[in-house]
Amino acid sequence: MKASGAFAIFAAMDSQTIVAPMTPAGVSAVAALRVSGSQVRLVVERLFGTKAAKGLKPRMANLGTARDPESGKVLDSLLFIYFESPNSYTGEDVLELYPHGNPLIVRDLLQAIRRIEGVRLAEPGEYTRRAFLNGKMDLTQAESVADVIHSANRAELENAHRLLGGALSKKIATLTAQVKDISARLELDVDFAEEEADPDFAGWEARFVSIRESIQQILNSFHGKANLSRLPLAVLYGAPNAGKSSLVNALLGEDRVLVSNVPGTTRDFVEVRLFLEGGEIRLVDTAGIAEHATDELDALSMKKSREILEEADLKILVLDGTDERTGGALQTRDEIIPDFIVVSKSDLTSCHPERAKRVEGFLSVSSKTGEGLAELKSVMNSALFKKRENVEDLWITSEREKACLEDAYAGVNRVLDLLRRNPAVELLAFEMQLVRRALQSITGEISSEDILQSIFAGFCIGK
Secondary structure (H helix, E strand, C coil), X not given: CCCCCCCHHHXXXXXXXXXXXXXXXXXEEECCEEEECCCHHHHHHHHHCHHHHHCCCECCEEEEEEECCCCCCEEEEEEEEEECCCCCCCCCCEXXXXXXXXXXXXXXXXXXHHCCCCEEECCCCHHHHHHHHCCCCCHHHHHHHHHHHHCCEHHHHHHHHHHHCCHHHHHHHHHHHHHHHHHHHHHHHHHCCCCCCCCCCCCHHHHHHHHHHHHHHHHHCCCCHHHHCCCCEEEEEECCCCCHHHHHHHHHCCCCCCCCCCCCCCCCCEEEEEEECCEEEEEEECCCCCCXXXXXXXXXXXXXXXXXXXXXXXXXXXXXXXXXXCHHHHCCCCCCCCCXXXXXXXXHHCCCHHHHCCCCCCEECCXXXXXXXXXXXXXXXXXXXXXXXXXXXXXXXXXXXHHHHHHHHHHHHHHHHHHHCCCCHHHHHHHHHHHHHHHHHHHCCCCCHHHHHXXXXXXXXXX
């Protein structure tokens, strides 16, 4: 179903064919560009020749040599695929080009296509906006495209895929259908208000309470994008030379942090990104925390370590397995309480098992041999990405959808208040219209140009 509304500005813009890269700037084996609109066949003809344009078949990969339409200069030998309207992402004719990932090639191709009459550079989110306007997806699904791209962990990504698949749309459609059914009855009562006795609203309160509860359930699932986009923070801390920096390098699988046998090598905390099974996290290696600072710089380093620990979602105390005092280190003089304890350098303590036994409830690891690293990652993953009880649950992340739901919820409350005061049917009908419009705004059945412009302006070019 084509989205409703008088989108005059968008309609004028959509008469033009658009082009943009689908892959980020930089060197790669393959890049991708997308062209969408009525001039797609002309683009194929200008780049690859008349024969290629006449022999164009939907969804078939073609190998061709792209030439500049003006100079005839060879741009690249590449694959291209044609998607015929309406069976494409945007619902229009679409051409996807897969050149070699040299930025010079991508730039030359882009400039050559833009010089063809009727073709311009796409605006941010314009492909998805056209998909919405052409009925390929509703507004909740369109908004979820950005969530799919920017999800920072698996739970968010799975939720974004459920939204893109229409899980929220179905819930809203069910609610809208219930409201429409009641509205139709009320509108009928309004039309015949002078001919019939007062309408019987017995049992209606329970229906409205049920609708309100459904709306509240969706509202309760709201997670702000600001909170979702924050990566979990795990912080390693402990005494100087406990093996924290070596452990960070071992977890990353590369020498990212400077390592030395000299205590106090790390003077400031070092932050890296680590990918776990559940998603990406921030991992921080802090300066060693000793009983007494050796100088002013050392005191400042320990102060910064304590400050970053206050922000941590997971505090991991690293103890030196070769230190005779490791067992007593748990009786820390510091007030920092660890969430988990790691005893490092297990490859050096294997001949002294009595040392390892001094600490209970710990994980023994070796940055040199890799012992315990997989278990440590598993512990971190479980702590930072807790499994949800019901994987079928979904949450909303859009402030716009939240505001629409709040409007609908407030409208249902007003209806319930009117019912209890035995109101005129006209008032009930009016309030139900407002509830219905609020719900329809969520999926885009009712939308303004300003709202659409605001939504899609936040997308990247090429999506």
